[in-house]
Each structure stands twice: as C-alpha cells, then as structure tokens.
C-alpha cells in the first residue's frame with residue numbers, strides 16, 4: 634500500500650449517467666478521495682452524491698458551483714483532478730476554469746472542435762499542466778481502433794457506423810471522429826469514387842470526416858454505445874464491432890487517467906497514449 638496521500642477528485646456532471654458511475658469508482662478506489670460533486674440539475678442540489686450513486690453516504694453534497702469547488706480543490710496539498718462528463722456546450726470553459734485553478738482535467742465529455750482542442754492544448758502548455766481528453770475510456774474500443782489501423786494498411790475502402798442512445802447531444806460521436814482521425818494519420822485517402830453519386834435525400838451517405846471516411850450516426854432508445862468499422866474490398870467485408878453493454882466498462886480507463894494525469898505537463902488526446 635502506498636503511503637502517499639489520496640488523490641482529491643472532483644466530478645463534474647456527477648449526477649449524470651457517467652458521473653454516477655465515476656462516483657462509485659472513485660469511492661471504491663483506495664488511492665482517491667472524492668472532494669466535490671458538481672451538477673447543474675436543480676432536482677439534486679444538496680443531495681449526498683454517494684446516496685444518489687447507490688454507494689452509501691459520502692458526505693459530499695451536489696453543488697452547481699464549479700468555481701467554489703475548484704477553489705476548494707486548489708487548496709489541497711496533493712494536486713486535485715476534475716473528471717468531467719457534462720455537455721459539449723460547457724466543456725471548453727470547464728477545462729479552462731480547472732486549469733486556471735491548478736486542477737487537472739480528465740475530460741470524457743465529447744463534442745470539442747479541433748480548434749478548441751488546440752486552444753486548450755496551448756492553454757495547458759502555458760500552465761505546464763496535464764490535461765487528458767479521452768473520447769472513449771473503454772479498452773475494447775481502443776483495441777478495435779488498433780485493429781482498424783492494421784486493417785487500413787490493406788484496405789482502400791472503409792466506412793464507420795456509430796449507434797447511441799437518443800439522449801446523446803453530439804453527432805457524430807467523439808469515438809467515431811477519433812477513429813477516422815487515427816486512420817487518417819496513415820496518410821492515405823480512402824474510398825476512391827467508383828461512380829458519380831447523387832444523394833436523393835440529403836444526408837443519405839452520412840458525413841465525411843478525415844481522409845474521406847464517412848460516418849453514419851444512429852440514435853435510438855435501447856442502445857448504449859456501439860460502433861462498427863466496415864472495410865470493403867472485392868469479394869470480402871471485414872467488420873469490426875464494439876458494443877458497450879454497461880457504462881462500468883469505462884471505469885478502469887477513468888481511474889487510470891486520474892492516476893496518470895498527475896505526471897503530465899501538457900494536453901494528451903486519447904486513452905491509447907497513456908496505456
């Protein structure tokens with residue numbers, strides 16, 4: 634057992650689907666202590682977040698005051714970490730605020746633009762502060778992306794389908810965007826046209842992401858988070874698929890990120906970089 638003091642953790646979006654999972658995971662981690670729970674949902678203000686997460690009272694009330702909680706976290710002897718699973722509209726400001734208070738952001742929230750990520754990287758650099766932006770914390774998803782990188786060396790044609798619950802605000806998913814980016818880094822342009830296509834209804838062929846890779850987004854109740862990467866060549870289809878069956882799959886990655894961020898001095902994008 635380490636003699637170091639536990640890592641103080643603040644969870645933003647604590648009352649949400651992911652936030653509640655993170656609360657349970659942090660509460661059960663011996664080397665972490667839950668310091669604060671931020672959420673804007675008016676129905677849960679002042680409630681004990683441990684009770685809401687189903688892991689018993691933690692004496693941490695939900696508050697909608699990021700400044701006050703980060704100010705408190707910045708007073709801790711051990712550097713504090715803010716885990717954020719909120720909303721695409723607020724994540725840019727949340728990260729800047731955390732860094733300004735010297736609190737390390739572990740970002741699960743998706744929907745940041747490439748320009749916003751670059752600005753946050755510059756901001757983190759100037760502050761010599763670690764910042765982790767992780768489009769997907771699942772180990773299975775990282776393995777699927779790595780398999781796709783191998784396959785993409787041999788296939789010229791690929792499309793991505795991502796399928797999510799219908800409460801998701803952003804499309805395409807952060808995972809699908811990152812998958813296209815990873816394939817794009819191979820330096821080849823995919824899907825050379827074989828005919829002149831015309832969309833009879835706009836959007837029929839999805840959106841075009843990096844290196845001409847199409848992404849199709851499905852939103853339906855009943856799904857959690859799923860992705861297919863489909864490679865095609867004459868006479869064969871190579872299909873990679875990942876299914877999330879429970880949000881607990883993200884927690885080993887979240888806990889790893891909380892531990893690893895303390896050793897970083899700049900922004901890192903993607904779980905695969907810290908495995």
Ligand SMILES: NC(=O)C1=CN([C@@H]2O[C@H](COP(=O)(O)OP(=O)(O)OC[C@H]3O[C@@H](n4cnc5c(N)ncnc54)[C@H](OP(=O)(O)O)[C@@H]3O)[C@@H](O)[C@H]2O)C=CC1
Pocket residue numbers: 645646647648649650651652671672673674675718719720721723740741742743744767768769770771801883
């Ligand atoms: N990186 C990864 O592996 C994963 C990423 N995600 C991403 O995480 C994000 C959250 O997902 P999920 O938990 O499903 O969403 P939920 O809507 O279930 O939870 C978000 C919570 O944050 C609250 N909230 C929203 N904006 C703010 C804000 N500005 N300040 C404080 N609280 C806020 C919401 O309150 P209210 O309900 O009142 O809006 C809600 O309680 C999404 O961007 C999603 O794509 C999800 C799963 C895995």
Ligand SMILES: O=C(O)C1=N[C@H](C(=O)O)C[C@H](O)C1
Pocket residue numbers: 743768769797801805806807808809857858859
């Ligand atoms: O909103 C979700 O649920 C998820 N969002 C992330 C994304 O946009 O890729 C990660 C995972 O797909 C679940």
